[in-house]
Amino acid sequence: MKKKSKAQRQEELVEMLKADPFYTDEEIADLFGVSIQTVRLDRMTLNIPELRERVKSIAETQSSKVKTLGVKEITGEIIDLSVGQLGISMLEITEEMIYSKTNTLRDTYIFSLADSLAMAIIDAPKVIMRVANIKSFKLIEKKDRLIAKAEIYKTIDKKHYVKVIINNKAQEQIFRGKFVFEELD
Amino acid sequence: MKKKSKAQRQEELVEMLKADPFYTDEEIADLFGVSIQTVRLDRMTLNIPELRERVKSIAETQSSKVKTLGVKEITGEIIDLSVGQLGISMLEITEEMIYSKTNTLRDTYIFSLADSLAMAIIDAPKVIMRVANIKSFKLIEKKDRLIAKAEIYKTIDKKHYVKVIINNKAQEQIFRGKFVFEELD
Numbered sequence: 001m002k003k004k005s006k007a008q009r010q011e012e013l014v015e016m017l018k019a020d021p022f023y024t025d026e027e028i029a030d031l032f033g034v035s036i037q038t039v040r041l042d043r044m045t046l047n048i049p050e051l052r053e054r055v056k057s058i059a060e061t062q063s064s065k066v067k068t069l070g071v072k073e074i075t076g077e078i079i080d081l082s083v084g085q086l087g088i089s090m091l092e093i094t095e096e097m098i099y100s101k102t103n104t105l106r107d108t109y110i111f112s113l114a115d116s117l118a119m120a121i122i123d124a125p126k127v128i129m130r131v132a133n134i135k136s137f138k139l140i141e142k143k144d145r146l147i148a149k150a151e152i153y154k155t156i157d158k159k160h161y162v163k164v165i166i167n168n169k170a171q172e173q174i175f176r177g178k179f180v181f182e183e184l185d
Numbered sequence: 186m187k188k189k190s191k192a193q194r195q196e197e198l199v200e201m202l203k204a205d206p207f208y209t210d211e212e213i214a215d216l217f218g219v220s221i222q223t224v225r226l227d228r229m230t231l232n233i234p235e236l237r238e239r240v241k242s243i244a245e246t247q248s249s250k251v252k253t254l255g256v257k258e259i260t261g262e263i264i265d266l267s268v269g270q271l272g273i274s275m276l277e278i279t280e281e282m283i284y285s286k287t288n289t290l291r292d293t294y295i296f297s298l299a300d301s302l303a304m305a306i307i308d309a310p311k312v313i314m315r316v317a318n319i320k321s322f323k324l325i326e327k328k329d330r331l332i333a334k335a336e337i338y339k340t341i342d343k344k345h346y347v348k349v350i351i352n353n354k355a356q357e358q359i360f361r362g363k364f365v366f367e368e369l370d
Contacts, residue, residue, distance in 0.1 A: 070285035075293070100255035107304070107314050108260070108297035115292045128324050129292050134317045139369070184324070 010042050021054050055090060066120045068127055074120060075112035076148065084123035086151040098142055105140035110175055117150045118162040118179045127181040134177035145169045158183040195227050202233060209236050240275060251305045253312055259305060260297035269308035271336040283327055290325035299362045302335045303347040309368040319362035330354045343368035
């Protein structure tokens with residue numbers, strides 16, 4: 001395969017990140033068959049910050065919409081949020097989130113990623129988590145990155161039913177949860 | 186009611202803490218109708234450390250038995266543990282565990298108290314939490330203290346079924362959870 005011209009590559013890079021802002025420099029380099037240094041130069045030329053910065057800036061805007069939680073009480077970074085409907089968040093796994101004996105992600109972080117996103121999309125000042133039914137499908141390795149999607153699928157009286165799905169970087173589903181939050185006065 | 190003699194009170198204090206080591210100095214003072222200072226003097230005379238120290242010393246011994254988790258990955262202090270059977274742990278709620286908007290305990294701490302105790306009683310080197318079905322009955326206030334009890338009620342092939350109940354200081358049940366952990370190779 002002939003390599004793309006620099007202009008063509010940079011144009012495609014802009015489109016790619018518009019469609020999905022979660023590509024790391026490594027992944028972009030792989031996709032274009034260029035070095036990481038080339039990707040960094042492309043980003044600098046185009047004035048595109050690196051993944052961590054892109055996510056942080058999106059998360060700041062989105063998190064400010066949350067009613068039920070303080071921003072620091074959310075696990076992961078909120079990428080998209082429609083209060084009363086749905087939300088998307090992302091978790092980069094770091095050293096302190098890991099079980100020392102198995103080198104995999106601790107249950108509490110995956111629960112918390114799901115629970116705090118579910119709670120964040122509820123349109124009420126005070127809620128209690130009444131029920132959570134959760135399943136996990138595989139252990140999550142240290143280097144992975146998780147994307148959580150939450151959606152309110154039913155509201156009866158003051159009870160909000162939320163479904164949460166979490167996928168890993170390889171797009172495998174690794175968690176599913178159903179939560180019931182009840183509004184309190 | 187006539188106050189108890191010092192000797193009688195100290196004798197009863199020893200018995201009380203043998204039966205239930207979780208009394209704070211405040212609670213003991215209330216029960217005997219004496220000042221907190223008197224309780225502290227009694228404890229010093231009898232060489233009994235304060236609650237926090239008593240719990241820490243018990244927890245160190247008990248936690249060393251855990252196979253599935255590192256000690257620091259356990260939420261709360263393990264008070265009693267029979268690996269393969271049951272466990273009891275205790276959580277003193279502190280400022281950073283609180284939702285800033287409602288001043289109540291964050292879901293993640295109550296989940297983690299239950300999940301880490303349930304995992305701690307499993308007699309296997311590597312497990313995955315496959316399922317958790319949890320219910321919570323009331324919001325937990327900042328000043329409360331939680332006692333969690335976990336028990337393996339069924340084992341089928343490599344799946345361990347664990348029931349966890351959490352009570353608050355007033356002995357109200359505030360959480361119930363069923364977990365399924367599967368042993369991995």
